[in-house]
Amino acid sequence: MLSSRRVLSFVGICAVAWAALASVSFAADAPAKKVDVEKLQKIQKAGINYLKNSQLEDGLWTTETVPGISALVTTALLESGVPASDPVVAKALKRLEGYIQKDGGIYYSKSNHRNYETCISIMALHAANKDGRYDQTIKNAEKFLRGLQWDKGEGIESSDTFYGGAGYGGHQRPDLSNTQFLIEALRKAGVKSDDPAIQKALVFVSRTQNLESEFNTTPFASKVNDGGFYYTPAAGGTSQAGTTPDGGLRSYGSMTYAGLKSMIFAGVDEKDKRVKAATEWIRRHYTLKENPGMGLMGLYYYFHTFAKALDAMQVDEFKDEKGTAHNWRAELVNQLAELQNENGSWTNTQKRWYESDPNLATAYALLALSYCQPAK
Template structure:
């Protein structure tokens, strides 16, 4: 009792919170409330604009001005953004979701894929992944049959040989100047395919996930885990090596031309440059596949983010004031970043410089700052189709859906 009395006396002796502190706390609460209001307004304005771009057939279109065609991929991105929206916002766009989902289902092929059909095969895997994701977040029970068909197609098209083993390419084949060639796996399509499988509930003991982990390891600058002999030998023959910064890159290929961030000299060796969107794709894909946060693969990738965290530029692409190279694929990067940070579950996120980042608030602020006319987004750098406001606004609405889970 004597100890309790001392504790109570000490507590009573403490000064009451000052009016300044109370005002500061109130101001912080108000700030967060104001941010939520601004996000709601931005989401509503962008959703209204995106809805106005939907065709009578339920599709959103893609292509050069005057030659646009209904697109399963763009429609799936829009439907996913609307279906993942907070409840009160989703209710407003439900008719657009229903029309979009019906269009997607109408483009289902006999082999379970969606979109282009048997002839135009070079984007079928990518399109099918987005379609499965859209139908899964819209209504997994209602669309169970086309979802299962899509899952089966994606598993069938998971590559099974060589350094591509475990990964997914854009489709069955890819266009070249000479015609077409067999597809190669890349981390972008593989990341979306894994997200589709996670959204649609593919069991974690499915062989698909084991193979995915194998592939993603080959896309990581981590010599502890990226030890595939065939890939390492291919890199060596091209004068390249596996790096050790923990970040990830586009594909396990020695071809310098496909690595958009280029290569970099590290001490006495040349390695493929790691960059933000691929590193975040790797993190979320590892986690979806069942690896723990403290696994060597995930820890190394998160450590790369701790060194390269940014909401203002796409890390891995050097700053360029004239060509805006640091903005290359920026909104795609934001989308993947938000999904990965949500999966990591660390808030605030501490970087190696000792700073703590409230990443949902920081990313929300950046998106609000870059919104155009209260209804859309577009990138100053046109790479990766990000001069198309429809595509970029789809990316941002998907990102806002996640941010609004965290910003009260």
């Protein structure tokens, strides 16, 4: 099984090119603090043990009606080094197989989150797919996801703000959160960055960025124009961080990292104006104390996208707007160690988006930590 960091290397962006980008200035002036490997291993082990002990008798976590949580937990365990043969993981995988539908999707039969659940399930099955036993299941799920994407099959043109995006399931309004999971799931399924589905998704992602350009001519782009990302331009536009007095959609942290990561996965390189603008937004708002623009809401989701995006950029140290160099892996390990509960779990005091559920928050935390192995 390939490591998660190795999987993300498919974007083909070399670390040297990123570090040499003058306008971003990733390289540190002095060595940053190193990852405390002992601390990393200790909190990972505690988190793994918590999730193993919180598994329900039927092999799931939290509830059978939301298999996305169980798929996320399973992925987190696998990416944390727990083998697919481990009894807890094997039981979880067997149970997830029960959600495979005739249409190729992997979701609860009455679910309204079919895209989300299928995307996360693909990630879990991919991480467990040592012997190719899930090849056909993943291929069928890939086909199902393609059918959910908003495009001409739904009678819309490329100029429509729905175009290229994906929602929670069925044909709900598309948003960046679900679209970033779609892109990542398709890549895990072996879809190349220049595939039409990925490139259509990139059209949608570009329109969720507050950057007026040939890639985004929506009425929202010029009202904020700070390079960050928000939730969706579709159906009148929505930002979970709220609006400006003139109707602009405010950028916020988790979506900005999700948007930047998605662009890299879609093959956009470091010289592109969209990547440059997003990176500058991160420089101005670099923090692990909160989800910028949202406070503590969605904090663990934020940690997850933060780690994936910076790993995809292939940077070990990141310099903020003040010139301070950050070993982001070391800082993330320290922050998660500080937030971990005595029983090994993580929880968010802000209940929004289910992050008060220790299974979900702990899965996000472990996935973030899976990108924190010291740089070689």
